[in-house]
Amino acid sequence: MRSNRPLAGVSVLIGALLLTGVSWVQAAPNTFNTALPVAEGQYLWREQLVLRERSDNGPMDREVSVQALGSVLGYGVTSRFAVFGMVPYFFNKELDVTTPMGRIERDTSGFGDVSLFGRYTLYKKDETGNTFRVAPVFGLTAPTGDDSDSDRFGELPRPLQAGDGAWDGFAGVVTTYQTLQYQVEGQLLYRENGRHDGFARGDETRFDASLQYRIWPRSMKGMPGTPAFVYALLESNVIHRERDETGSGTDADSGGGQWLLAPGLQYVSRSWIVEGTVQLPVAEHPNGDAIEDDYIVRVGFRRNF
Amino acid sequence: MIKKLSLLLSALIFSVAVLAVDNHYVLGVDGLACPFCAYGIEKRLNKIEGVTDVQVDVGESVVHVSMREGKTLTEDRASQAVDEAGFTLRSFSEAEGETGGNDAQ
Numbered sequence: 001m002r003s004n005r006p007l008a009g010v011s012v013l014i015g016a017l018l019l020t021g022v023s024w025v026q027a028a029p030n031t032f033n034t035a036l037p038v039a040e041g042q043y044l045w046r047e048q049l050v051l052r053e054r055s056d057n058g059p060m061d062r063e064v065s066v067q068a069l070g071s072v073l074g075y076g077v078t079s080r081f082a083v084f085g086m087v088p089y090f091f092n093k094e095l096d097v098t099t100p101m102g103r104i105e106r107d108t109s110g111f112g113d114v115s116l117f118g119r120y121t122l123y124k125k126d127e128t129g130n131t132f133r134v135a136p137v138f139g140l141t142a143p144t145g146d147d148s149d150s151d152r153f154g155e156l157p158r159p160l161q162a163g164d165g166a167w168d169g170f171a172g173v174v175t176t177y178q179t180l181q182y183q184v185e186g187q188l189l190y191r192e193n194g195r196h197d198g199f200a201r202g203d204e205t206r207f208d209a210s211l212q213y214r215i216w217p218r219s220m221k222g223m224p225g226t227p228a229f230v231y232a233l234l235e236s237n238v239i240h241r242e243r244d245e246t247g248s249g250t251d252a253d254s255g256g257g258q259w260l261l262a263p264g265l266q267y268v269s270r271s272w273i274v275e276g277t278v279q280l281p282v283a284e285h286p287n288g289d290a291i292e293d294d295y296i297v298r299v300g301f302r303r304n305f
Numbered sequence: 306m307i308k309k310l311s312l313l314l315s316a317l318i319f320s321v322a323v324l325a326v327d328n329h330y331v332l333g334v335d336g337l338a339c340p341f342c343a344y345g346i347e348k349r350l351n352k353i354e355g356v357t358d359v360q361v362d363v364g365e366s367v368v369h370v371s372m373r374e375g376k377t378l379t380e381d382r383a384s385q386a387v388d389e390a391g392f393t394l395r396s397f398s399e400a401e402g403e404t405g406g407n408d409a410q
Binding site for chain 2: 037039040042078079121124128129178179180221223226228229270271302
């Protein structure tokens with residue numbers, strides 16, 4: 001603790017991001033983006049339910065539980081340029097923490113910060129039955145969520161709020177190689193979080209990778225038309241977060257590095273994708289007593305229209 | 306008499322069927338490798354006036370397009386639609402009969 005004020009200390013100590021971690025985009029991986037095309041004039045609609053449990057090893061025994069729904073709408077402006085909007089809704093964002101007053105529970109709910117972003121296909125190489133694409137992505141997160149919710153203990157800690165109150169920017173590049181049998185994706189993304197009212201979430205750099213392997217139908221021979229596919233998928237997320245900025249300094253118990261692996265399944269038809277994954281920490285290197293992920297469950301669907 | 310009438314009716318039905326036959330095309334499409342991507346191609350091709358049916362064969366990377374009687378599909382228009390969907394037209398051919406022909410590489 002950097003302070004003797006328990007509740008203020010809780011605010012500071014929560015540290016690590018309490019973002020929903022809703023993955024934003026359209027096809028392919030469940031936890032990050034893809035470079036696959038959105039046809040001109042085509043819409044994509046995605047809903048993803050996220051259940052995230054987090055905890056720390058510190059004396060305050062903090063436990064964070066998030067239940068959120070991420071809604072994404074995408075539109076193909078041209079065959080190379082697509083725009084997306086994402087809004088998270090928090091059914092519940094809850095912190096259980098031990099204080100000198102005993103174990104307390106604090107929570108909030110409501111819409112979070114809206115993200116708007118674009119993706120441009122910079123390079124593509126199409127061959128029969130496969131494609132390779134590289135696409136930069138860039139976007140902004142607007143401070144649309146409530147960042148000043150309070151309860152009987154006072155204003156909620158900043159990381160527990162549904163919104164962070166600041167404009168955030170992010171940019172990166174995603175690459176996809178897809179064949180009829182399997183698909184490989186990689187993404188490098190940097191997010192710079194803005195500062196509002198003396199607080200800024202730590203900036204984030206992440207490298208994501210995924211492998212999807214078609215397990216059904218086993219063979220495409222004798223399969224005319226457009227049969228639905230079932231993919232087994234394994235995704236990897238390596239994430240580094242800087243410390244949160246509070247006042248004139250940084251929170252020593254925030255940020256750090258983590259590596260998550262996510263096995264999952266995906267059912268893909270012409271118009272629908274139904275999918276589910278569980279992200280599990282393989283390695284975590286939190287700064288101080290920063291909160292770490294225990295697991296993240298993601299289930300949802302995507303729809304073409 | 307009945308036999309002659311039946312023969313005449315059959316001939317009439319056959320001739321109408323021949324006259325009303327649609328035009329069919331087979332498009333080879335590169336870059337197509339999953340069912341979800343096929344939807345965009347269908348959507349772009351269906352916007353072309355006269356298109357009555359689009360069938361995507363993902364495994365063979367070909368798309369069968371049917372046009373209403375009297376309507377034709379040019380290679381340039383097909384290429385544009387495939388490009389708008391984010392893919393690349395590899396080949397274009399007019400098919401014989403209802404089921405289309407082979408992919409003309």
